[in-house]
Amino acid sequence: MMIITHNGHIIAIRYIYVFQFFNSSEIKLSESARQLVNKPLKSVQRQNNPYKDEKVIDSCSIFGMMDQNKKLFAGNDIIEASASMNQRANGLGSGYAVYGLYPKYWNNYAFHIMYDDKEALDWGSKFIESNFDIIFDEEIPMDIHGIHKHVPIMRRYFTNIDLDNLDEIKEDEYLVNKCLEMNTSGKGAYVFSSGKNMGVFKGVGWPQEIAKIFRLDEYKGYLWLSHSRFPTNSRAWWGGAHPFAHLESTVVHNGEISSYGTNRRFLEMKGYRCTFQTDTEIFALALDYLQRKHQLPVEIIAKIFAPPLWKDIEKMSESERNLLRRLRITYDKLLMNGPFSIIFANHGLMVGLADRLKLRPIIAARRKDMLLLSSEEAAIIKILPDIDDVHHPKGGEPVIARCHEGFAS
């Protein structure tokens, strides 16, 4: 097995397809506060899971594209690509994550919040005001002309955390706690992204419909993820669409994992609260745990989510075998068992991964500095017919895309 270390050092390349290495500066954080565990979460669960299923099941298409030079580009292409995979979805949810979205407010926490009604809006705005320094806020511009369904009130806030005693570590914890507090308040307010210079747009509808509602053609970013959903529960909720954001990480996901019960139990033991009862959320939290708290590189995380089979581990050299065996034993409860493909992103980083038996599709491609990941190759060809390079990753083999060094966001 090969490891690509933080500083871009390549050890060996066998399973991992690497676009580019980058001295990624991951946030260093301490162990999370356990107090999140005992809060009532009724409102989110009620909205996202009206039939009280054990968990929400959905199927989907996923797509991601990133410019390695962090050159900003409009969302037209990804909207078109996502729409081209409409047969994988049923129009009950889609969404986008965009990085490099707010250059003007690049150093402010950008809250995207949806509200059920005016009352919730008043409460939420007050909540933000009393916990953060608002630099600027406004309604998220929307075009609901010709849309005949209920659309929540959407507002965004660019803020600072102004507390003297908070270092970077505590800031993250503070942010996570405040978002959780808001989302579980039962007041009808839901924060769906809160990172710096990035944002999530999502809702109930087909990809092109959601793009139109949020006027996404007016935005630019250097990294876009999209998702189109096929929930089995038809009373879909706007907040339940993908991508899921946790701090500055976002995840889109396709498939259903059968190890959900084991994974969730483990994450709850580690102090996480599983609010949404979806597999996607499990991925987002597991990533946070391994990446942010345990400081493990994505190459290693891929081997935890989708480890090689024991029989293959046994055939490896002693040091590889030892590494993979220890990883499997130690993080046994974060093995994601069952069909999945995911794309997760953070500033300057985009990773695609499918389960170890490759039960869900994922394709990687490159066109000059543009790196793409998709459920279907056709969707890539549709927007970039002359790609330089296509790669069909094996199950459990992560595709890691990093931005070139030295490009400011």
Added chain:
Amino acid sequence: MNTKSSISKFVVDAKNLATRELNEKIREAIRDGHKQIDIQNVSGQRYIAAGIQELIDIEIFGVPGNDLGVFMDGSKVVVHGNAQDATGNTMNSGEIIIHGDVGDITGMSARGGKIFIQKNAGYRTGVHLKEYQGLRPIIVIGGTAQDFLGEYMAGGVIIMLGLNLKGGIHNADYVGTGMHGGSIILSGDVRGIGREVEVQQLDQEDNRLVEHSVQEYSKHFGCKVDEILGSKFKKLKPVSTRPYGNLYSY
């Protein structure tokens, strides 16, 4: 082994050493071929000499922690100070000599070896001692012991000399309760004995054993051998090797 290391004493200062560190040092010294080990400034470190099968002389200065000599097989341990609980726990053979008092359950389940206690022992001394073929554990208590002395004894010998005993009565009650093998030989009376045992006179072999043990005791701690041997000893023996034969209905 080379003569140098068997002559040279290995000295460990246990001050500020954790249990595991100290025992690792002892094992290392044994691996290096040392036959004599002095441990200074011992204070509560447990499991000293645990499971050691080599024949080593260990001298301990200070108070060793619980389970001194647990599973030990052959070594000799001398403690210059008191010892705590479970000294000689499940010991197979060897010798532990304590210049002072010991805590509870000394010699629990020991299968062989000798334990000499200069002064007094705590509760359940010699609980479930066993013997088999040539192996017979012997515990010699200079002073007195607390309740349940020799509980469940299945073999072995406890000799209690009762030196400096006030009023000639040991405080121990339930002596030999559940006993179904071995013997307890003591000078002085006890408050109560288990219903599985009866008081007997010493036979010739017992007398020889007592004499021999008192001499050894004197060698370790110094005492007036004749005076001790002149006092009256009696023996507790189990009534049956099958105390619970008719407790059950099949």
Added chain:
Amino acid sequence: MLRSRRLPEYNVRIDTDTCTVCKACVIQCTFDVFSYMKIENKISIDESKCVDCHRCMIYCPDKSISITPTPIQYRPNASWNKESIHNIMKQAESGGILLTSMGCDKPNYNYFDRLLINASQVTNPSIDPIREPMEVKTYLGRKPDKLTISDNNGDSIIETSESPQLLLETPIMFSAMSLGSVNINVQESLAMAAASSGTYQNIGEGGLHPRLKKYAKNLIVQVASGRYGVHKKYLDTGAAVEIKIGQGAKPGIGGHLPGEKITKEISEARRIPAGTDAISPAPQHDIYSIEDLSQLIHAIKEATEYSKPVIVKIAAVHNSAAIASGIARSGADIIAIDGMRASTGAAPLVMRDNVGIPIEMAIASVDTRLNQEGIRDKISIIAGGGIRSSSDAFKIIALGADACYISTVALIAMGCTVCQKCHTGKCPWGLTTMNPSISIRINPKMESKRVANLVRAWTLEIKDMLGGMGINSIESLRGNRHQLRGVGLSEQEMEILGVRPAGI
């Protein structure tokens, strides 16, 4: 003893039309039901001694023997059935504690049969375990909270040290059966089966017979309250050391191997003279509290130089969850929990049938508690006591265990018909007897095959069930209660088990 007023419980009949008076039954029955009458050239029958073990029926070459429960019933009465009346009669005759063996035979304490397993349909695929990879390899031992990985000139180095682990090729292990409760032929059969199945046999506390030494890699040695045969070499032999605090069939009481069972062979292994009672005290006298347990664990670790995992076995009792949490913090690597339906070679009936809690409840609450306290990965859990089938094993893993212990199952594989007479020392199948003329009935070569077959069959079934729910590795089943549903359970029982009712 007073004259018995109990009528025989079984009718034993020989069909004289087919019987050839070969005398096989006379030899086979260890309870002396049959005797040969030379003058009449026929078999006489004392059916009051029959225990319904079926040995004679199976070994009668002409299949002439039939055993049926006596038709005589006392007048029907909900409170006073035949068993309760007979028990009172027995005690009135003898004045003794009623002794029995095997596991609790009452119907009310089973939760396995009220739990159902999930399977995949549409939203995720089931997996065909025969043609696709399906992993049941299991590691038992303490896991670190996190792995710190550093890069050393291109090599990934794990800086976190590793605790000793037990590697199981299948999550099924053989529970403690000491030499004395079973004979060496049985122990050797199990050891051979463990070696060929890639699992472990727990040899209980009763010393190590020289014939077992060559299977050391697959043995777990036990340290219990009697400390029989426990010495440094013994500790060094096992792949792991188990400290037995309690036993599911008789929590809170010690053991007692009657003197007549201490044969020469047993006496050598236990290192006590032949013919004396071998008493295992109720508590371990060096453990009166949780900190003392920690002391014994570390004494064993020191003696074995931290080279092997230490298991602590407790009986499932009311506050198992709190106890398990203490054990997890005491330095143990693995906790074994023995449910109330566990078997025994001999136990007072009143203890076997009334003390403890079912293993399903115990595992569910222990796993939940260790999760709530954030220490579940500090310790592995082995569940035993009442596991009868691969589905029971599967369900207990879904409830939170890492592996399971079986013993009755293995005995049945070797012939046992659960007649519940182990305590008499006359086991007709040659299992729980020390009598060399009966124990010869067990041929380790043959019987180990039956046991290994059984483990193989269960492993295949476990893989089938895993595949059905779309899981291809056993670690994703551990604690995955989402894959279970309850039927006929109260809300509170479901809450403790952490399962939803069937249908939602």
